[in-house]
Amino acid sequence: MSDRLWAHSARDGDGLRHGLADHLRGTAWHAGTFGEVFGAGPLAAHCGLLHDVGKGSCQWQRGLIDAERLGGRVGIPHKHAGTWLLDQHGLGIMSAVVFGHHGGLPDATRLKKELRFADTDPLVAEAIRRVGEIVPEIHPSAPIALPTWLPEAATTDPYALDLLVRMVYSTVVDADFLDTEQHFTGSARPFHPISAADLAERFEQGRLNLLENKPRSPIDGLRQEVYRQCLEASQGPRGIYRIPAPTGSGKTLAAGGFALHHARLHGMRRVIVAVPFMSITEQNASVYRRLLDVEGEDPVVLEHHSGIDLDDGGAGRRWQRLAAENWDAPFVVTTTIRLFESLFSHKPAAMRRVHRLAGSVIVLDEVQALPDRLLIPIVSALRSLTQWFGATVVLASATQPPFELLSPLQGTHIRDVIAEPKPLYKALSRVRYQWLLDPKPTMAQIAEQAAAEPQVLVVVNTTRDAARMHELVEEHRPALHLSTRMAAAHRRAALDEITRRLADEEPVAVVSTQLVEAGVDLDFPAGFRAIASADSLQQAAGRVNRSGRLPYGQVTIFDPEDGNKAADRLYGAALEATRARFGPHCPPDDLDALEAYYRARFDFHNVEAAGHEIQQGRRAHDFPRVAELFRMIDEWTVPVAVRYGDTEKLDAILAHLRAGHPGAGAQLRALRPYLATLPRGSARQALEEGLATPVVGDLLEWLGDYHPQRGIELTSPDPQELVF
Incomplete structure (x- = not known):
């Protein structure tokens, strides 16, 4: 029977089962190919080869036949054999990759316990013997080659091994899913024929076509200068770059141009653009599709913001996991929540895409929105990605936080794409601020003032306040609304209608949550913003007089007496630092004041200490605990x-x-x-x-x-x- 060991049950149609030898070798091939990007091809391939060795036992094989006949799952654990083999091959914590390929990466303590169990489990020995007869390479004749950079990383970066385990785990679960999917569908999911390195010229032509069809703006020359400096900087080495440019200066196109020209220079396969809110992925992906997708060809741009958790569930769980997105596209637009919660997860469906970060250009747009309490693990991972995994990271924001002050980036060379940002900010100063803080106005008073403006945007801090403010404005005039309580297509339709009315100079009033503040290309003559952190105030102001067609736009900052107090919890110390430093005496677009604000905010939040428990968990290889602690937003x-x-x-x-x-x-x-x-x-x-x-x-x-x-x-x- 050993030459007819099965990995998966018969598929519909032809009734063929999936041979175990074929599955192990197919998974190894995929995983090894993925791992080559960061110098871990042999290691990833060997982990893939061993991941399902435990299915070789007679008990598991009988369970598969019964499950096929009666329905349901096999229900017999099969992960111990490959886990034990990896440990015997001297790969230590890397054996967690096989143990966790279905249920998730374990902590180091549990892994040791399971290895002790495997030492005496007769099913483990039986499975290894039977599989070894048909796949003899599970017993390598020489030590498995490790990444050549690992010895240096082990002495200089205490988190490099954590990230290597995550990357190899990602290659194996993605490879496992792909090979399994190929069996059940009868065809392989094709690799995308185009890489990011092939797209620079297409992007340039698309950009020219886009600009030709856009109305001229007084600040077009400044936008072109930002783009020129981005293309010039793109010819530098891989590493960490920073684009400090004001709102409205064309960062979406400039960052995309930098990324694709940089990818062409270094032969990189993928660009990943991560933004804070779903609404921005929708808009940015739409822009990039217009520039990069060609009718009749495979789409180049993949938009992925779905937060559907496919790692848990009952019936149909196999298809849930096979459906998880793996970012196999040359240009991916996602959210920072999807990116970092995948990176710090420990579950297979969430992590199958993580290996795509290696060798990619990662553009983090609106980086000021990253949560302070998670900055240390985030910037630590960014440093490791650029240092050991061949990535380039681009930090883009109109309100750049001084991340170089944080311990993981101290001593790291961060290259500024814009050589002299202050003159650019001064030239693009397009609004005047009015402050209604003391006495505090009511929501109804703000609604009445806003409704009197022909074209106006009102931004509040929560979905509850947005719904209430919308009702109050509509007591005076019709208004549109934006929040994530709306379907994505509904938000898109609302944005299209808002854009049309603004372009046609028709009256329009809009009430929104903060999702409108970043990357959304709207241009109002007047705006109202509920008090928030300084960076949010400036981002909201970026939707006012965005194209500089007025001498100055008007932005009113208000502190609503009857507003939702969730803002105090949401912004915390950032709001206190804003109240202390900004107001009628100092606008939130003062760069020197912004740097002092960030320093105070980092100190008040004790950012270094806030990430300590997560970093401690990473060093201890406590993968479940890290995943539990790493939540990008409190409102899960x-x-x-x-x-x-x-x-x-x-x-x-x-x-x-x-x-x-x-x-x-x-x-x-x-x-x-x-x-x-x-x-x-x-x-x-x-x-x-x-x-x-x-x-x-x-x-x-x-x-x-x-x-x-x-x-x-x-x-x-x-x-x-x-x-x-």
């Missing part, structure tokens, strides 16, 4: 599919996902226009009240009311108020 959110737009198409997508059919990855991509977001507490309450129903993973379908402008209507607010 869940995705909700809403009935907006083509509901027949939505029904078909949801039916496909619930049934667990092959091709679920494509269905999840098709689902994106229908997705809104709720805090987990609100989602749980909606389930209890029958206002929502589960779909797959933690994805819900919304059954309750959906307002034609404000989106999901909650009967009672969640104590953890959603802020986007």
Whole structure:
């Protein structure tokens, strides 16, 4: 029977089972190919080769036949054999890769315990013997080659090994999923034929076409100068770069141009653009598609912001995991939450894309939005990615935090793309600020003032305040609304309508959460912003007189007497530092004041200490604890599919996902226009009240009311108020 060992049950159609030898070698090939990017090809391939050795036992093989005949899962653990072999081959903590390839990376203590169990488990010895007869290379004749950079990294970077384990784990789970998917679908998922290094000329031509069709602006010359300096800087070595440029200076195009020209210079396969909010991925991805995608060819730009957790669930779990996004595209637009929570996760579906960061240009747009309490592990990982994994990181923001003050980046050369930013900021100063802080106005008073403006944007701090302010403004005039309680397609339609009215000089009033503050190309003559951190105030001001067609736009900063106090929790010390340093005496676009503000904010938050527990967990290889501690936002959110737009198409997508059919990855991509977001507490309450129903993973379908402008209507607010 040993020459007929199986890895997976028979597929539909031809009834063929998946041979175990084929699966082990197929996974090894994929993993090794992925690992070559960061010098770990042999290591990743060997981990892939061993990952399912435990399936060779007679008990597991009988379990597979029974599961195939009766339905259900095999239910017999198979991870100990490969884990034990890796440890015997001297690979230590790397054996966690095999042990965790289904359930998630374990902590080092549990791994040692499981290895002691494997020492005496007869199923382990039996599986190794039987698989060794048909795949003799599971017993290598020489030590497995490790990355040549590892000895140096071990003495200079205490977190390099943590990141190497994560990267190798990512290659193995992605390879496992791809080879499994190929068996069940009958065809391999094709590798994208284009790399980022091939796209620079296409981008340049697309940019020229885009600019030719845009209305001229008084600041076009300054935008061109920013772009020129970005292209010049792109010819530098791999490493960490910083683009400090004011709002409206064309950072989206400039950062994309830098990334693709840098990729061409260094032969890099992928550009990953990460932005803070889903609304920005939608807009930025749309811009990049216009420049890079060609009709009739494979799409170049992949937009991925779905927060659907595919690592947990019941029936159909295999298809949930196979559907997880793996960023196999030359140009990826995602959110910083997806990027960093994947990197610091310990579960397979979330981590299968992590290896794509190696050898990529990673553009972190609006880096000021990164949470202070997580800055130390984040910048530590960025340093390791550039130092050992061949990545280049671009930090882009109009309000650049001085990350070089943080311990992981002290002594690291951060290259400034803009040689002299102060004159640029002065030339692009386009607004005047009015401050309504004492006495505090009411929301109704602000709504009345805003409604009197022909074209106006009002930005508040929470979805609850946005819904209320929208109602108050509509007491005076019609208004549009933006928040993540709206489906993505609904937000897109609202943004398109707002853009049209602004361009046609029609009256328009908009109420939004802070999702409008970064990367959204809107240009109002007047804006109102509820008090927030200085960087948020400046970002909101970037939507006012954005193209410099007025001498100055008007931005009113207000502290609402009856506003949601969640802002105090949301911004914390940043809000206190803002109140102390900015006001009528000092605008939030003063660069010197901004640097002092960030220093005070870092000190008050004790940023160095805040990340200590996560860093300690990384050094101790406590992967579950790190994942538990690393949460980008306090309001742990869940995705909700809403009935907006083509509901027949939505029904078909949801039916496909619930049934667990092959091709679920494509269905999840098709689902994106229908997705809104709720805090987990609100989602749980909606389930209890029958206002929502589960779909797959933690994805819900919304059954309750959906307002034609404000989106999901909650009967009672969640104590953890959603802020986007």
